[in-house]
């Protein structure tokens with residue numbers, strides 16, 4: 479069934495009796511050509527592009543819970559293409575271009591909203607760094623504008639411009655960045671993949687890999703053994719735990735990242751803002767809630783909830799930037815597990831086991847990467863070669879010395 483305005487009108491006039499489930503609920507088959515482990519944004523996008531762009535068939539996505547229950551449904555919905563390094567920026571620019579056509583491509587309303595992202599700067603050194611980043615973005619086909627204080631004031635007059643400790647000296651504006659309704663992305667890709675014959679199997683946890691003579695033959699699951707010619711893992715925060723079952727130790731640590739939403743307010747913030755002097759970023763959802771977050775909790779964990787010190791840190795930073803926030807009531811907070819890599823950049827690569835592929839290490843920036851990650855992973859699975867914008871995302875890059883350390887923090891995952 480294609481969705482359209484006419485379809486909505488027709489269904490409204492006929493009692494909404496014609497809607498069919500957006501994806502089916504098949505029993506697992508004995509064998510697939512390609513099994514994707516993990517029904518998050520990346521796994522579902524991979525299956526979608528495998529079927530749509532790379533002509534692959536007999537594909538299954540195995541999800542231990544329900545699709546959209548992981549980080550794809552827990553993030554703060556921000557998309558952007560404002561990276562500095564050559565290993566990253568062409569990849570994220572491809573992703574943003576795919577976002578720009580995504581709703582028409584998969585025929586689903588994902589509420590893609592290019593409302594602009596403003597990264598504030600509070601010192602001369604930060605302004606220099608922002609200028610350098612902006613130039614790198616433009617060289618890679620993205621967009622960037624450097625604003626001075628008056629330019630920022632014209633957009634957001636309610637910032638605390640007179641705070642002597644954190645003076646606002648301008649900002650880097652990326653107009654094509656914005657937000658996308660996160661769970662609609664999972665649903666849209668799931669529906670698109672299902673329409674092209676992909677089996678989306680929920681409540682099916684992968685508990686092990688069957689590997690013989692260095693080649694993967696299939697996966698053990700909570701619903702029995704499923705054979706596969708190729709297996710692509712895309713389990714985000716569970717990466718280390720799942721790949722351990724194939725005998726691999728990854729350059730990844732798991733940390734929790736929290737986010738928060740306030741009560742619904744009248745329109746106040748029409749873009750995405752990041753504070754440059756503390757850990758705080760904010761946008762306003764279409765329901766009116768302020769959606770905001772900050773840094774990860776600094777310890778390793780698989781618990782999907784965080785602790786109060788980070789709540790305090792985020793709110794404190796928010797108050798320093800927007801004092802009026804003190805009158806807003808916070809509605810709820812939640813957490814998701816981040817697969818933090820040693821250099822803050824991801825992996826899309828084959829592994830030492832034939833037929834077993836890995837996609838992960840997305841840290842807290844993997845939502846914006848969803849379309850390009852799916853596309854490039856599908857390219858790798860279908861052709862055996864990395865896509866040209868994802869050649870740097872190798873698992874052996876720490877051994878060969880080709881780190882992609884966007885923040886220049888060194889091998890400390892919690893700082894990226």
Ligand SMILES: Cc1cc2nc3c(=O)[nH]c(=O)nc-3n(C[C@H](O)[C@H](O)[C@H](O)COP(=O)(O)OP(=O)(O)OC[C@H]3O[C@@H](n4cnc5c(N)ncnc54)[C@H](O)[C@@H]3O)c2cc1C
Nearest residue numbers: 516518519520542548549550553554556684814844845846
């Ligand atoms: C609070 C928060 C805010 C964030 N904000 C942003 C943001 O604004 N912008 C941005 O770009 N990124 C953001 N991120 C990061 C982004 O959400 C993640 O990097 C991205 O969603 C990870 O990819 P995914 O969607 O495939 O992950 P997930 O949705 O987590 O998918 C992985 C799936 O694998 C499944 N799985 C795990 N183990 C198994 C198994 N053994 N068998 C079968 N299935 C398994 C899980 O159940 C899960 O559904 C944020 C994350 C959080 C938590």
